[in-house]
Amino acid sequence: MRIYKDFIYIFLVLFSMLTSAEPMLQASTAGLSEAKFGMKVDAVENALGKKLLFNKGSRQAQCGVAGIDGLPGVALRFEKGRFTVVEITKPTASTKIGFMVGNSENVVVSRLQNDPTYQRGKNRYNETLQEITVGKSTFVVTGSSGHWQGRVMKITSKSGRVTRIDLGEASYLMLDEHEGDEC
DSSP states (O other): OHHHHHHHHHHHHHHHHHHOSSOOEEEETTEETTEETTOBHHHHHHHHTSOEEEEESOTTSSEEEEEETTEEEEEEEEETTEEEEEEEOSTTEEETTSOOTTOBHHHHHHHHTTSTTOEEEEOSSOTTEEEEEEEEEEEEEETTEEEEEEEEEEEEEETTEEEEEEEEEHHHHTOGGGTTSOO
């Protein structure tokens, strides 16, 4: 029965990819397709060829969260008007290496476990969630505080299925305290 469900899911994803008029956007630790982390809002819209719809904050806010017109399940986070994180919660975008929401966690593990930056563990606030993180990040201590530097990909799964993919600046993604916050 599980194999049948996997087959149906894969078929539906492939069918939707083949019948869509536009190519699927791909996320990486550099950004989302042609939109690169660090770009300002207008530059991101131009790179994607789509309008951003802010549901929190604004184009110039300290913290803003925007959806992409016509693309459900993908949100972009901006800090001081600068693109910092892409969040994927539906199979409407993929990673550059082919992962999508709905994929089997085992597929992700088998492809990433040999990456020297690979980390896997339970979410410390919700033990039903597994998290896989890869990417270059460093915790830098300055004076009496510290912060993360670098970029990472964080894949969250529940019951063996990918439920969320986040890519972007480690200063946001490496801290569990941000989960559930709008910024």
